[in-house]
Amino acid sequence: MWAWLLKRLGQILPTLLVLSFLIFGLQQLMPGDPALILAGEERGDPQVLAQIRAELWLDRPLWEQYLHWLGNVLTGDFGFSWRIRMPVAELILQKLPVTAQLAIMAFLIGTLIGVPMGILSAVRRDRLADWLANAVALFGISTPNFWFGIMLILLVSVQLGWLPPSGYVPLTEDFWQSIATTIMPAFVLGTNVAGVLMRHTRAAMLTALSQDYIRTARAKGLTERVVVWKHALRNALIPVVTLGTIELGRLLAGAVLTEQIFTIPGFGKLVVDAVFNRDYPVVQGVVLTTALIFVLLSLVADLLYMAINPRLRQA
């Protein structure tokens, strides 16, 4: 078990290395010249462009740029944002907690609504509760976040005046105010997660409930509650864990549109601004961070698979 864990953790570094190389390649394929953007109104002046290129190593061969960047990263220096001249590490540390708070709130809302709704739906199959749960879940998935977000703001903030329409207050500054500024975006994101998890939980529960051992359990006279919660649910969890970890990863990678609507200064906005402005050091830093999140989450998923199905531990 420990050896397995070590092996998995050992895979992180090579993964990030290969990915960073790929991103470097993709940046070359992308149209748009960082020097042109940075030069602004002086972009007609070749001297200004040359000066910018020299400063940012853009006039060197690709491999030299890459090794230079890699060398710095290995000493813990992720470079600085070309656009706003802030260290990349500082930017990421500034935005990540905001997105993490939003992501965790959204994920909690999503799981706490989605999973019970899926179970209920499977147990009460083809009854009113099942119908309603499905309709709500699918509505949550097919409704674009910007629409839902703006509708919430118009209703809750403008009509009812209950919550501030946008903005963000850090948790450390004022706990309740912080929750007040993030609850609406978390709800918008959470409904998506809830929809996905509800549909997967329902399908998996239906499959599990029709398995032989469930019938055996019932035949043995176990109560329905034990059958559902102990036996069926456990076996239904694999796809729910898969999707749950992916959805959490996506939330942590930043939800651009929702952040934009609610003016939350998170990771998503950072990524989009960096890509649109060809602010490559920031793009690299952000992609590596997200990759780390996804690799760790897929490790978590595998650990959960083993917890669900002990036989997998031997494999």
Add this chain to the structure above:
Amino acid sequence: MSTTVATPASVERGESPARRAVRRFLRHRIAVFGLAVIVVFVAVALLAPWIAPYDPVQTSWTAIRKAPSAAHWFGTDENGRDVLSRVIWGARASLMAGVVSVLVAVAIGVPIGLIAGFAGGWTDAVLSRIADAMLSVPFLILAIALAAFLGPALENAMIAIAITFSPVFVRLARGMALDAKSTDWVEAARALGNPPWRIAVRHVLPNIIPPLLVQGTLAIAEAIIAEAALSFLGLGQQPPAPSWGSMLNSAQRFLENAPWLAIFPGAAIFLVVLSFNLVGDGLRDALDPRADRR
């Protein structure tokens, strides 16, 4: 719920598995309803030139953002175009973007996931880390790079969507393969000397079909909305040609003043996604070898 144990009824009747599945599906009234809605949408898309009341790109500067009326059932948009006609024509791009890109994503993701889960070891490590890495590349970068190389065409948008969606299917298939691999019956099959591919196709694939159906039908919604984001970056359907996603996008400016611009394409997406999900549920039941006992 009946608790009759032992042989499924169909086997007694000596029915082929395919016929059995069709019979079960048709018995599922909701699923048939879903299928009917999809058929209607496909027909609408194919017959668009004949059934759309107006030309979907014909502008009218005197009828800007008019509310639904007898002449324009769904109202008119910001350029005075008939929203109903645009929803009808938009079905083409949106159904293509939604369905084809998801099918391609499934076709890429599921075999890779099955191989990873079933082979284990280094194969699994490499394939899984590639999937992790793909999940972490921002959609925007891929979209902008592809837009520059492939140019604005709907097919290219579908490629971009399929690439970004495939890692989810890799992970899903892998997780189910891992789980199935450890069951008694797969171990028994292996002990009997069945080759791995046959075990994968015979025993593992049927097990992963339910979650695949769920994920596939859900991803359609995401793909339809993603197409609009791409068309905005110069990939996918270009204006003035309509797609539901881009209609929703341009409606964003008028959510308060002209809500019908968002409601009708939004409702179309909801209906299509709902129908595919209902059909997915029906298929799941039809293919479940134990479902007949209900």
Add this chain to the structure above:
Amino acid sequence: MRTIIAAALALGAATALLTGTAQAQPQQQHLRIALREDPDILDPTLSRTYVGRIVYAALCDKLFDIDEQLRIVPQLATAHRWEDPRTLVITLREGVRFHDGEPLDAEAVRYSLMRHLTMQGSFRRSEINTMESVEVVDPRTVRIRLKEPSAAFLSQLTDRAGMIVSPKAAEAMGRNFGTRPVCAGPFRFVERVAQERIVVERFPEYWDAGRIHLNRITYLPIPDNTVRMANLQSGAVEFGERMEPDDIQAIRRDRRLRVVAVDELGWQSLQINVGNGPRANTPLGRDPRVRHALELSLDRQAIVQVVYEGAYTPTVQPLPPANPYHVASLRPEPRNVERARALLREAGVTTPLQVELAVPNNPDLRQVGEVIQAMAREAGFDIRLRAVEFASGLQAAQRGEFELWLVGWSGRVDPDGNIYSFFVTGGGQNDGRYSNPEADRLMNAARAELDQEKRKALYEQLLQILVRQDRPRLFLWHRKNIMVHSARLTGYRPVPDGLIRVQGLRFE
């Protein structure tokens, strides 16, 4: 499920009770301004974005300012005088202090101007590169020598190039000055959280403190227009800048809000590739008659009506009506599809003529593209639209990978800033590579001419060539800055540059 929703609503209500009081009643004389974008670095030398200037209006005073009629008026300077066409003498206001308590004297002015001119990565250099030297005559007087006569120079000192920073702070902070700017404006910097807020507070020792009534200003970047509106309507902010024309109606109905629409300084245009690479080799790029036909196929008033509720001002020239150099006789020709077709025939073009139009990927300009497409089709143009994201577009423009491009400019006070680099041979923003020696001569003469009447005549001659003869760029409209504020706020002075000047603002 039901209980969960109920719980969520209860939680919402509880937090609303906790926060409601803080939100509904703003602190005494605390103004919250919703910005359309997040400003870039707050260093007058290094900053690029328009929106940053709105924050500078509170933080950094300039040597000169402009008034509602675009006249240059003194601010940190009290007077100026041209000793000869290349020598400008500026007299400074007495008793002015920076936020760090240092005195603002001639040496500080010399330091700031040289910093703008020489600092690596300065975005002011191109604005004041005619400057040769700055001399300190006495603590209240500086003399600026120019390399050549420049009529636009003084107007540059009404914007960021005229902002004076504390030399002590600038030396101490170096390139990081923008993280804690120290200027001589009515408000001093308190804190900034990127993409979240910028807070400034009243500077008690401001030289004109009598006209400052606010205690604190918070700038909040809120990019989504609907959300900016929601913040205004719910009282979470008291001022919103650059709102959309669609909102004017709703605001007029709301008694708690006031709307002011001011003509801006800039323009929106269709740039045509007339000489940049192979893509210029099209009937549209080669033949002014084809460009004239395209222009005749467009109804500017209708475009503005359809997309902007008629709020913007149709135009054929780069100088808005508020500009003293605006040529009143140059007005949009009425749409004439017949003549457009005739011109195309005369040019020997087989219709439909295929043209690709690149449009920025923002919703209203994309709609403009669709309207242009529909209008031009009737005259025989088959326009294909291509949505381009900013950075890709910039590169495509530079390389000449375009035929027709929808592009705008935020505008400058002096006419030179709205014309020169877009039309002069080799100009920095002349991506279509237009070149006409006669036009070059007129542009260079006009930028050196200090006599306003003579200068006006030169621009009139120039514009005849640009917009009536060669047509390398078709000007479409001048935007309006639509500003919305709380009815309780008084004293807002609308100036065409769209800045929010804080002098005189107060809550009743």
